[in-house]
Amino acid sequence: xxxxxxxxxxxxxxxxxxxxxxxxxxxxxxxxxxxxxxxxxxxxxxxxxxxxxxxxxxxxxxxxxxxxxxxxxxxxxxxxxxxxxxxxxxxxxxxxxxxxxxxxxxxxxxxxxxxxxxxxxxxxxxxxxxxxxxxxxxxxxxxxxxxxxxxxxxxxxxxxxxxxxxxxxxxxxxxxxxxxxxxxxxxxxxxxxxxxxxxxxxxxxxxxxxxxxxxxxxxxxxxxxxxxxxxxxxxxxxxxxxxxxxxxxxxxxxxxxxxxxxxxxxxxxxxxxxxxxxxxxxxxxxxxxxxxxxxxxxxxxxxxxxxxxxxxxxxxxxxxxxxxxxxxxxxxxxxxxxxx
Amino acid sequence: xxxxxxxxxxxxxxxxxxxxxxxxxxxxxxxxxxxxxxxxxxxxxxxxxxxxxxxxxxxxxxxxxxxxxxxxxxxxxxxxxxxxxxxxxxxxxxxxxxxxxxxxxxxxxxxxxxxxxxxxxxxxxxxxxxxxxxxxxxxxxxxxxxxxxxxxxxxxxxxxxxxxxxxxxxxxxxxxxxxxxxxxxxxxxxxxxxxxxxxxxxxxxxxxxxxxxxxxxxxxxxxxxxxxxxxxxxxxxxxxxxxxxxxxxxxxxxxxxxxxxxxxxxxxxxxxxxxxxxxxxxxxxxxx
Numbered sequence: 001x002x003x004x005x006x007x008x009x010x011x012x013x014x015x016x017x018x019x020x021x022x023x024x025x026x027x028x029x030x031x032x033x034x035x036x037x038x039x040x041x042x043x044x045x046x047x048x049x050x051x052x053x054x055x056x057x058x059x060x061x062x063x064x065x066x067x068x069x070x071x072x073x074x075x076x077x078x079x080x081x082x083x084x085x086x087x088x089x090x091x092x093x094x095x096x097x098x099x100x101x102x103x104x105x106x107x108x109x110x111x112x113x114x115x116x117x118x119x120x121x122x123x124x125x126x127x128x129x130x131x132x133x134x135x136x137x138x139x140x141x142x143x144x145x146x147x148x149x150x151x152x153x154x155x156x157x158x159x160x161x162x163x164x165x166x167x168x169x170x171x172x173x174x175x176x177x178x179x180x181x182x183x184x185x186x187x188x189x190x191x192x193x194x195x196x197x198x199x200x201x202x203x204x205x206x207x208x209x210x211x212x213x214x215x216x217x218x219x220x221x222x223x224x225x226x227x228x229x230x231x232x233x234x235x236x237x238x239x240x241x242x243x244x245x246x247x248x249x250x251x252x253x254x255x256x257x258x259x260x261x262x263x264x265x266x267x268x269x270x271x272x273x274x275x276x277x278x279x280x281x282x283x284x285x286x287x288x289x290x291x292x293x294x295x296x297x298x299x300x301x302x303x304x305x306x307x308x309x310x311x312x313x314x315x316x317x318x319x320x321x322x323x324x325x326x327x328x329x330x331x332x333x334x335x336x337x338x339x340x
Numbered sequence: 341x342x343x344x345x346x347x348x349x350x351x352x353x354x355x356x357x358x359x360x361x362x363x364x365x366x367x368x369x370x371x372x373x374x375x376x377x378x379x380x381x382x383x384x385x386x387x388x389x390x391x392x393x394x395x396x397x398x399x400x401x402x403x404x405x406x407x408x409x410x411x412x413x414x415x416x417x418x419x420x421x422x423x424x425x426x427x428x429x430x431x432x433x434x435x436x437x438x439x440x441x442x443x444x445x446x447x448x449x450x451x452x453x454x455x456x457x458x459x460x461x462x463x464x465x466x467x468x469x470x471x472x473x474x475x476x477x478x479x480x481x482x483x484x485x486x487x488x489x490x491x492x493x494x495x496x497x498x499x500x501x502x503x504x505x506x507x508x509x510x511x512x513x514x515x516x517x518x519x520x521x522x523x524x525x526x527x528x529x530x531x532x533x534x535x536x537x538x539x540x541x542x543x544x545x546x547x548x549x550x551x552x553x554x555x556x557x558x559x560x561x562x563x564x565x566x567x568x569x570x571x572x573x574x575x576x577x578x579x580x581x582x583x584x585x586x587x588x589x590x591x592x593x594x595x596x597x598x599x600x601x602x603x604x605x606x607x608x609x610x611x612x613x614x615x616x617x618x619x620x621x622x623x624x625x626x627x628x
Contacts, residue, residue: 035525042527043443049435050444050453053501056494057456060467063474118370126367135371137619142378144548144615145608146555148582152589152604153381156388156597202377209374233360256462263464265558266586290466290558297473297562313470317463324459 060317068311070303079311085276085292087300092308094315096276100193100286101316104268105261107197107282108204113254115201116208121238123209124216136213143206151270154199155191159271162198163190167283185281189273194282196272203267204257211253215246218338248337252330259324263316265290289316382608389605392598397606402568402584405593411603413570414579417485421564421580422554424489429496430546436497437504442530445509454505460498468494469559477563485571485578488564495556496549503545507538544622551614555607557582581607 071079075092082093119139123132167188174180219242227241243250273285274295287295289312300306396410403409436453444450472491477483511534519529535542565577566587585603588596 035528039525039527042530046435046439046443047449049432050439050449052432053436053453053457053460053497056497057460059475060463060471063471064467067470067474067478115370115374118367119374121363122367122371126364127371135375138375138378140619141612141615144551144611145381146557146582146611148555148557148585149385149604149608150381152585152600153384155589156601157380157384202381205374206378233356235360235363236356238363259462263462263466265464265466266582269586270589290464293466293470294558294561297470298565310470310474313467317467320462320464320467321459324462325455328455328458 064310064314064317068307068314071307071311074304075308079308080315083276083278087302087305090302090304092304094289094312096278097287097289097292097312098315099278100196100272101262101288101290101319103193103282103286104197104200104272104288105258107194108200108261109254109258111198111201112205112208112257116205116257117212117250119205119209120212120216121242123213124242125234125238136210139206139209139213143210146266147203147264148266150199150203150267154195154267155270158199159190159195162195163188167194171283182280183282186279186283188283189285191271191273191285192283193272193279193286196268196286196288197282199267199271200261200264203264204261207260208253208257211256212246212250215249215253215334216242218249218334219245246334248330249334252327252334255323255327255330259320259327262323263290263320265294269294289313385601385605385608388598388601389608392602393605397599397602401570402579402588402599403595404568405591405596408595409599411581411584411599411606413567414581414584414603415606416570417564417567417578418554418581420574421485421489421492421560421578422550424486424574425492425496425553426546426550428490429493429549430500432493433497433500433545433549434504434542437501438508438530440501440505441508442526442534457498457501460494461502464558465495465556466558466561469562472559472563480575482575483563483565483577485564485574485576488560488578488580489574491559491563492553492556495553495559499549499552500542500545503548504538504542507541507545508534510541511537540621544618547614547618547621551611551618554614555582555611557586561586 071092075082079092079094080098081095082091083095084091084093085096086092123136123139127135167184167190170184171186171188174184223241223245224237227237232240268288269291272287272291274287274291275285276287276292279286293309293313297306297309300309396408397412398410398415399412400408400410401413402411436457440450440454468491472487472494476487476490480487515533515537516529519533520526524532560580560583564580564583566583567577567579571578581603585600585607588600588603591597
C-alpha cells in the first residue's frame with residue numbers, strides 16, 4: 001500500500017459511471033477533484049504531524065543549548081569537573097549532581113534488577129494461572145503511580161524509618177570494616193543518597209518487572225518445553241533457555257528503567273537532601289541533576305545561575321538520550337529476532 | 341534406564357535440585373518483597389489521605405499556613421491544564437501515529453520518527469519543563485498556565501503517537517482493501533474505517549496519556565509555577581495539584597502536610613481510575 005496506489009481507484013470510479021450525462025460527468029469530476037484534494041491534504045497533514053515529533057525533539061535540544069550558552073562560554077569544559085556550586089560568587093560545577101544522579105540510579109538498579117527479574121520469573125513460570133492476571137495488573141497499575149507519591153512517602157515514612165532503624169544498624173555493622181566504614185559513615189540523617197536510591201528502586205521495580213515479564217512471555221513455548229522434556233529444572237530453564245533467548249530484551253528493559261531512574265525528579269527531590277558536595281558515604285545528603293533543577297530553578301537569580309541549571313538539564317538529557325537510544329536498539333534487536 | 345535411575349540419586353542431581361529450590365525460593369521472596377513495599381506505600385497513602393478527605397477539600401482554596409482550607413484552586417488548575425494539554429497534544433499525536441501506521445509504515449522517515457518518539461516517551465519530564473521555560477516563559481517574561489499546558493501537551497504527544505500507531509497496525513488489511521474496493525479514497529478509508537476499527541484502543545491511549553500527565557510535577561514547576569489563589573487567567577501562574585503537594589509536603593506546617601497527603605490520595609485515585617478504565621477499554625493490550 002503505497003501512495004501511488006490511490007490514483008487508479010479514483011480513476012476507476014470516474015470511468016465506471018457508464019451512461020451519464022455531461023452535466024453529471026462535470027459534477028462527478030468536481031467531486032472527485034475535491035476528494036483527491038482532501039486525500040492529498042490529509043496525507044500531508046499526517047506527514048507534517050510526524051515531522052512535528054522530530055521538531056519537538058530538536059526544539060528541546062536547541063532550546064537547552066541556547067539557554068546553556070552563557071554557562072558554557074563562562075565555564076567551558078571545567079563545568080563538568082568542578083565541585084563548587086556557589087550562587088554568590090557565581091561559580092558552578094556539575095560533578096556533584098552528576099555523581100549523585102549516577103550513584104542513586106546505580107543503587108536503584110543493583111536492587112531493582114535482580115528482584116524485578118525474579119518477580120518476572122515467578123509470574124511466568126511459578127505463579128498459578130488464576131493469580132497471574134491480578135498480580136500482573138497490580139504491577140502495571142503500580143508502574144503508573146505518579147512519582148510524587150513515592151516522594152512524599154519517602155519523606156514522611158521511609159526516611160524516618162531508615163533513620164531510626166536501618167541506618168544506625170548499618171553504621172554499627174560496617175563501622176569496623178575498612179572500605180565499607182567509609183561508605184556507611186556519618187550520622188543517620190534519614191535523607192540522603194541511599195534513601196533516594198532505595199526509593200528509586202521501589203519506583204522502577206514494577207517497570208522492570210512488567211517489561212521483563214513481557215519479554216519472558218515472548219519465548220516460544222516449544223523451546224521451554226524441550227528443555228523441560230530433557231529433565232531441566234525450572235531454574236535451569238530460566239537460566240539457560242529463557243535468559244539467553246531474551247538477553248537483549250532484558251538489557252533493553254533494564255536500560256529503559258535506568259533512563260527513568262536517571263531522569264526521575266520528584267521521588268528523589270524529597271529525600272536527597274540537596275547538598276552540593278561529593279561525600280564518600282552513601283548515608284550523607286547529596287543532590288542529583290533533576291533535584292538541583294527542581295529545587296533551585298525558580299529561585300535562581302542572574303543569567304549565569306539560570307544558565308548553569310539549564311546546562312545541567314542539557315547534560316541530563318544527553319545522558320538519558322544515550323541510555324534510552326541504547327535501550328531501544330536492544331529492544332528492536334529482540335523484536336527482529338522474534339520476527340515482528 | 342539403569343544409568344538414569346542411578347543419575348537421579350547422584351550428587352549432581354541433588355545439587356541441581358538444591359539450586360532450583362534456592363532459586364525458586366528467591367523468586368517467591370522477591371515477589372513477596374516487591375508487593376509488600378508497594379502495598380505499604382498505598383496503605384500509608386490511604387491511611388494518611390483519607391483522614392483529611394472531606395467536602396472542604398473540594399470547596400475551599402488553599403489556606404495560608406495555620407489556617408484550614410482545601411485544594412479547590414489546584415484541582416481546578418490541574419483539570420484545566422490537563423484538558424488543554426490533551427486538546428493540543430491528542431490531534432497531533434493521532435495524526436503522527438496515522439502517518440506511521442498508514443502512509444509511511446515502512447519508509448525511512450517513519451523509522452526515525454518512531455525511534456525519536458520512543459525516546460521522547462521516556463525523556464526526563466523536568467527537561468521538558470526547561471524546554472517550555474525557554475520557549476514560552478523566557479519569551480513572554482512571566483510564568484503562565486498556558487506554558488504549563490503546553491509542557492504537558494509535549495508529554496501527551498508521544499504517548500498518543502505510540503498507541504495510535506499500535507492500534508492502527510492491528511487493524512486488518514482486509515478492512516482497508518474492502519474500503520478501497522468500493523472506491524473510498526485513502527484518507528476517507530482511514531477516517532471512516534481504520535479509525536473506527538481502532539477507536540477503543542485510541543481512546544485507551546488518550547486515557548493513558550491523561551493518567552501520565554495528571555501526576556506530572558516536574559514540567560509544571562517552572563512553567564505554570566503555582567498560585568495561592570483562584571485565577572481564571574491562563575496567562576497568569578496557575579496552581580496545580582502536584583506542585584501544591586510538593587510545596588505543602590516540604591513545608592514545616594502540619595495543616596499543609598496533611599493537605600499534601602490528601603492531594604496525593606486524590607491524584608493516585610484519579611490515576612488508578614484512569615488506568616483501570618483504559619485497561620477495561622483496551623482489553624488485552626500489550627505495551628513495551
